[in-house]
Amino acid sequence: MTALAESFLKELEAVTSTVDLRQLRSRYTGKNGVLTGELKKLPTLTPHERAAFGKQINDDKVFIEESIKEYEKQLVSKEIKTKLARDPVDITLPGCYKKPGGRHPVTIVLAEITDIFVSMGFGIEEGPEVESDYYNFEALNIPKNHPARDMQDTFYIETNCTGASAQSGEGAFVLRTHTSPVQIRVMKHSRPPLRFIAPGKVYRCDSDVSHSPMFHQVEGLVVDKNISFANLKGLLEGFLKKVFGPSVPVRLRPSFFPFTEPSAEVDMGCYFCKGNGCRVCKGTGWIEIMGAGMVDPRVFRNVGYDSDIYSGFAFGMGIERIASLKYGIDDIRLYYEGDLRFLRQF
Amino acid sequence: MLISYNWLKDYINFTESPEAVADVLTMAGLEVEGLKKQADGDVILELNVTPNRADCLSVIGVARDVSTVLKKKLILPEISDFDNATDVINKDVKIKVEILDTNLCHRYCGIVINGVKIAPSPDWMQLRLQTAGIRPINNIVDITNYVLLEYGQPLHAFDKSKLKGDVIIVRAAEKPEAITTLDGIQRTVPAGTLLICDASAPLAIAGVMGGAGSAVTEATTDIFLESAWFDAASIRVTSKQTALRSESSFRFERQTDIEGVKRAALRAASLMIDYCVGCVSEVIDNYPTRYSAQQIVLNYKKVQSFLGVQISEDEIVAILSRLDFKVERQNGSIVVTPPSFRRDIELEADLIEEVARIYGYNNIPAVMPQLSLSINNVSDKHKKLAELRQSLRYAGFTETINYSFTTNDDFTLLDIPEGDERRNAVTVKNPLQKDFNILRTSLVPSLLRNLKYNISLGAKEVYIYEISTVFFDSGSGFPHERLKLAALSYSSGGKRLYAEPAAHFYRIKGLLESVLSGLRCMNYELRQSNEGFLADGQSADIFIGDDKAGFLGLITAEIAARLDMTDEKPDIAVFEMEKIISDNESVPVYRTNLMHKFPPIERDIAIVVDDACHSCDIGNIIKNESLDPEHLIESVEIFDHYRGKNIPEGRKSLAYHIVYRSQDRTLLDSDVDTLHAEIVKSVMTKTGGTLRA
Structure with a gap:
């Protein structure tokens, strides 16, 4: 090792920062550095000496550059570590991100129900929220001046046109009281086989802890050859077990809807007391969850289907009711108050 | 019941x-x-x-x-038909019943009972009435109500001495007529109302309520007892028109048993003789519109396939027979005659329901239907809406759902001018409450109310949105329904852990942009807005083509003051948009841009321009194709927007990052130098800007 290399090494050992290292490098390898100084001695040497001296200087240069490069790596990683150690994060401070907003429970439940039916090959249909008397009532076998109209408190729409025939859909308009008119709309423009659900807002002239003037329903319809009441039971039991768990008991009991015959109320075992009887199920152990039935032949007649060939079933459920059971919500008004403390829980 | x-x-x-x-x-x-x-x-x-x-x-x-x-026998009360005259007196007294409207009154029975003693009815009867929710009055009235509960046939007792002309006329009112009803209120009933009259005046509104003038009182000794069948729809209309609902009208509306009319009258007469001392003197039965029983053919194989259960023919026959249906067996089917009290049974399906409900729904198996596969109608709309909700959620926004109902106050709140489309709201005829009388045309007022409510609950930041249908009056026919999306962003400007990235206008605009890019909707344009409720210079209208699709911006301080906001300068930004989901269901053709592997050259340009200069205009100048015939510019992005120190008043500095890349070679600096210089020159000339020092 040359004296030059030795003195370099001595200086290198003393260097502790990348800044000092850069200075050391320029002192040795810079334009006016030690190595350049050494090279200036060349003209004073004999040609014979020159070759050996030149090679020696070159070796020194390579040695110095390599050493600096190597040392620099060590220094940099050491400096990063020191710097990080001097600038620690509080790992318990919250991360920086946008807090996701809340989903509306009605949307969640609606999506869940939709997914289940779509997985069974059901389509999704829609209809207007302001309906004609014909679609909302007449076509569904709810004639004018019939007590069945009392089953749903109806909002009527102010309209300029009077005397027009309700049959043409231009008569009295109502805020639809159920999603069932979508059945008529779809059957009127398509032929069996049919299977679809129709979700949407519905309106009833009623307001208290368990009734809202606006709420959401999902209607379902299946029409094909050889559809039986047993099929209705099978499908709805399967659906409710998917939503509320495989052990939930389900029962159908006779009821009355003008557009189904036979009609059924669908009850499930009370979610809260497991059938022992509580406030929610009024001590009966059962909770009414859906209405359903075989499509009434009068409805098929209204849409031009032959009830000797086709049969079908329809069902309808309230989304808020299902959401309330799932999430333990006892006041339906909470869904529409827009209270973020409520909505952000979902 | x-x-x-x-x-x-x-x-x-x-x-x-x-x-x-x-x-x-x-x-x-x-x-x-x-x-x-x-x-x-x-x-x-x-x-x-x-x-x-x-x-x-x-x-x-x-x-x-x-x-x-x-499966037990039904035991019905024994009823005398009073043909044995032992308890019948004064056979010569004749009351004539004339039914003038045989469409609305198919049958009318009357029984005259003389010499009754008005007194309280026996305790057991009073108790039965009370437990059924009916107030006991006296023995005569109580017996009519008792038989109403027992048989479902409404009866009415008149004080016979008050009847003028010994005649009962059943007719529809030809013009509005006045009558004072049992409750002491004088009412005028419209033309068409079915009335029970004597020779001079109406005695009762048929099927709904009796008149005060002919009511049974303490002094009554002779009774004319009415038992009749009235048309259900007619009684329902009258009950609605007069706003009178009674135990009688409730039953008539639902159709009473026409064949049971006389039986109920006789049952009541028997009870009256037992408990009111009187004698039956006359039994009248005027039955002009006869009931004819309907026969329905029931195929028992159909019952099995429709219900999906192997129920036997014998069982079907047994169930229907126990329900008092007449059943005749034929080959493979049965002919069923429903009893007169089951007018709801008209079709085979109705019979199947009777069989099913008695057989027990619980005894029918649950079997999943077997359906053939088909391509169903799940439109893109539902997927897109789900995606939209997801992206809004991760942008920090919470979904609200508000009532579709509102009032004209919405227009006042936002200073919506007369003639604006949004004033063209649909009116609800029978609103639940005064402030629910029209349907929304905009979602923004609802979100503002949500904001106010949440601030009252102590919220410092409110990020909410709603996706709902709004309604526009179409003049006639169905209203126009449109799906709208609206969002609201508010923060009270309190301290926060990490710095907020941008001013409020840009945050709401950013939300809109992320929503629209998520929906792959890129062909919109923002123009200066003239919405009165949005702050000047902090608002824009959203255009898709030439159609206004919405607006965004900051709510003016004036509007905010109307919400009783206590902030001095409330920072409320909103946007509302329709046509968020296109109805076009056609399958789009995609052409993917191929990625090029040659390295890019990147250059920046910082320019000081007038405040009025729009950043996107400069972007467009840079992208001007005539300067770049080779299409070397791959992207242009603004990365700095600055006003303040070192920049003259009324001007701002904008800086853009330009990426140049060739599709077929590695670019050299010399390839880009000339182009970049031309672009810089063009920007300066066209904007009057200067390069930032």
């Missing part, structure tokens, strides 16, 4: 407990909503009788269903 458990025992011998009977009824379609124990040990069943089961608005009707399910 309130039904006494003990009263049911008058007609069936059974030992089942009240709970067991309640279960039997519920599972047969007469839902028992509650059981109430009485002091005397009786139990009241609270029945929810559906509108089709008029026959079950009576104790005997309910007993019939119980007897059918329990």
